[in-house]
Amino acid sequence: MKQFQYVRPLTQQNVLDAINKPGTKIIAGGTNLVDLMKRGVTAPDKLVDINHLPLKGITATKTGLHIGALALNSVVSENNLVIEKQPLLSMALKAGASPQLRNMATVGGNMLQRTRCTYFYDLTMPCNKRNPGSGCGAMEGYNRMHAIFGASPQCIAVHPSDMCVGLAALDAVVIIAGRKGERRIPFTEFHRLPGDHPEMDNHLAKDELIVGIEIPDNNFAKNSYYLKVRDRQSYAFALVSVAAALDIDNGTIRKAHLAMGGVAHKPWRLFDAEKALVGKPVSVDSFNQAAQIAITGAKAYEYNAFKLKLAPATITEALKHASGLV
Amino acid sequence: MKEVASNQEGIKRVDGHLKVTGAIRYSAEYHFSGLVYGALVSSTIAKGTMTAIDSKAAERAPGVLAVISHINAPEVPGYKDGKGQPGSPFLNNQILYNGQPVVLVIANTLERAKYAASLIKITYKEEPHQTNLDNNLQNAVKMGEGYLRGEADAYQSAPVKIEVEYRTPIHVHNAMEPFAVTSVWDGDKVTVYTKSQYIKGMQQDIMRLFNLPEQNVQVYSKVIGGAFGSGSPLWPYAKAALIGAKMIGKPLKVVIDREQMFTMVGYRSPAVQKIGMGASADGKLIGITHDATGETATYQRFTEGITDTTCFLYDCPNINTGYKLAKLDLSVPTYTRGPGETTGVYALESAMDELAHALHMDPLAFRLKNYAETNLQQNLPYSSKYLRECYEQGAAQFGWDKRKPEPRSIEKDGWLVGYGLSTGAYWAGRAPSTAKAKLSTDGTLLIQTATSDMGPGTATMMTKIASEIINIPVENIRVELGSSALPHAAGEYGSMTTSSVGSSVYDACTELKTKFNQLAGSNADNPDYVKILQDHKLPYLEITKQSNPDGHGGKYSSYAFNVNFVEVHVHQATGMIKIARVVAAVDGGKILNPITARSQIIGGVVWGIGMALMEEGVIDHRYGRYVNSSLGDYHIATNADVPQIEVIFIDKKDPVTNPMGSKGIGEVGIVGVAAAVANAVFNATGVRVRDLPITPDKLI
Ligand SMILES: Cc1cc2nc3c(=O)[nH]c(=O)nc-3n(C[C@H](O)[C@H](O)[C@H](O)COP(=O)(O)OP(=O)(O)OC[C@H]3O[C@@H](n4cnc5c(N)ncnc54)[C@H](O)[C@@H]3O)c2cc1C
């Protein structure tokens, strides 16, 4: 690992000043960043530790729930307000990583964690995300964990987060601080597709800081579910995961939000499937139809063709759980 | 502080307290003044030559003391006259596999060594490589003539028959403790702290490498954080560390990282196995044909007995087996828990299940119908065989009678429930071994032997064995092991330690007791040792005793046996698999210390679950390089994957294996587990997965 400097500013302004310089990187829980540094994927000159900023709060506002960027994944998942108002987020968090990691990982860091594509981690392999122009090792390589939606000829990686799938389904908003002030981005527009610039995971500028997220109040608490399909029971990334949130009135679906993980470069909202569910009765048939709509346009590679079957099956199953059918 | 509790369950681990408090020292935890650190650079191509090594930046990096490669390495006596094994570090510029250690960077801190290592630039001349076993089956070479009993391929004319092919991937041992060598040279004497399953063997290897007499080489392997078969050879990484330490003339520590654990210390060979099996309509086996192909390195051959168990497990008149190896541009495989048997029995016991299904017979009834009373391969009676008891007691405990023969018969909340079983066996071997027993006037007994303890609790076992002969409180017994200066002990592999080392402790203690009795002119079962010493004004009495397998004249065949019963739940929609419970019934002869014995079986079952459901070393054959060489990507079973495991020991003495009547159980625990899981998955879903691991995608 390259030698680096370490600073611990105590105010947001000092953080913003510090990250304005090239070669600096924010460190929060460090569970992803330090791994990347050890593997040489990233080699910052200076680490800016933000853990002393007052960004850990979880509070109910007039319109929703506010969660600070430094709230720990474990704390958020066990928080009563979260469990009561947005149980989907709690479920998604608990499906991620391991208790030890969740005790270190922060909300902001989780959003910015990088792909687990193994070629991205191995400096001897080609990877456009790590080294633009070097090629994509996964495209014709071992791509079992890779995308079926929204990929580009440059990159077929997926975003690995569970939490983000839940937040995408819940229409969360990302609150970002920059030197010119604060701005807000809808969660579904925060991460980007790889296109011609797979090195960019999201729309956060280098000199910006995530300060929190807000989840608008909704009627999903009773009927939401996070289903993660993985190769082992714990401590594994999703093959496919689905966040399902339903607003059900008397057996009829009034509103549906669906997002998938493990299938794209960003948490993948299923807007068309959601539309198809509105006004439909709670039934396996409605769910299967929505799942079929959801999977249109999917494209598989050598090792991940199973996702074309697994994704719709998981959608149906998640909806069955959310609606109380199982 | 030593915490030993004695009860019916046996004694607790004598080093347990030290381990859980972190007080025990592993080989990377020895510190010396002036200690320096090494980092190994490994090759990034699979085959070719190094044409240049640019080490300028590394040499200029802070704290760097040396950069060693084949270009500047000192002369190694063991490499002279063409004796250097291909693949040895610094031998030449040849690259034989991706991940081969080629350069050692030494610096005054670990971080500096690692950073400097990252600055080394190697230029290669690449040659085409072959790393894919499937693409090289045609080029595989026959190893020996195979085994034949009766008529070859007799299954073909059986009324009911199956012909199936199974695939198992690479398994990496992934011991928790990374391999490390801390070595201290003093002139032409060297002291080495490392992970070794056979300390005296490693001492010999080091003596050969540097052409040194025995008294100049001291090897310590006091504690091992897992080895599972990977800890026997003096691996290239270790040779590099020893050569580097000699060259720099300072105590040197080299620890390999997790990624290097995949290419530098062996792994379980993948295999493709074909089985043809046939029976009469009423379920009597007529013939089994078992052909296995594994892989080995181009530069070194490793063979294992994949088809061995097939030759004797069942009463079948016609059996033929064959074994081939494909030479690939990969590092050499090595012994991996239940080497050969684990791979072979997965196929054999899956095939037994498939044939039982074809026969419409209960898999347990089918096995009992073909129960072998004697070893038909060796034409010998078993010294003991309580496999029938394993079937009976295991089945009763598990509730096997509740199994529904038709797949997909039981469903609970969207989960399909299935039952499966498998049989396993592992040779109950024993090798010559020596121990010293010394009883002093303070009432303590010291046992010394150069065995290792790679995790099973060897010191605990030896304490237990000694305590049953010299009947003093276990707190007063101390077992010293893990040093080449101690009396020669057999290697800790092949499930032989309790049998071999234990026999020597048993014999030494027995003779010691006799010596006390002789001195006192008594014949007491429990002499007053201290009083006898005092009466004779002696500070202590000691005996060093070598015990040899008494070679029951080749009159018996000795094996441990096991039966695994597994219940799995498979999620219909998504293919997710949960193991609900496991009952393992084991004939391991007399069980000498139940708590540690149970741990051995549980450990084997846990790895068997990993083998069945998740373990797989994945290589991108375009580069001949692993793409999952981390514990995040190479999945092993987590606690959440492991259900309640019930272990039943038949616990009956074997009359000939050794004086204690035990049979080794270190390996047998894993044998068959993967087949039991696969069979249960078939019973649950009707899907027969013949290539491990059974991941959700294969079930939807
Ligand atoms: C073995 C393993 C298994 C895992 N399994 C899962 C899983 O199953 N599901 C899952 O969802 N996750 C999983 N994770 C990932 C884990 O959730 C992330 O590592 C974690 O959420 C990152 O949070 P952190 O606070 O540690 O981030 P850090 O590592 O500190 O930072 C990550 C990135 O975010 C930046 N950053 C952090 N905070 C801010 C901020 N407020 N503003 C701007 N930039 C910021 C950093 O500069 C860095 O680039 C796993 C991780 C590991 C190591």
Ligand code: SF4
């Ligand atoms: S999929 Fe993306 S991250 Fe993976 S190798 Fe290709 S470019 Fe790199």
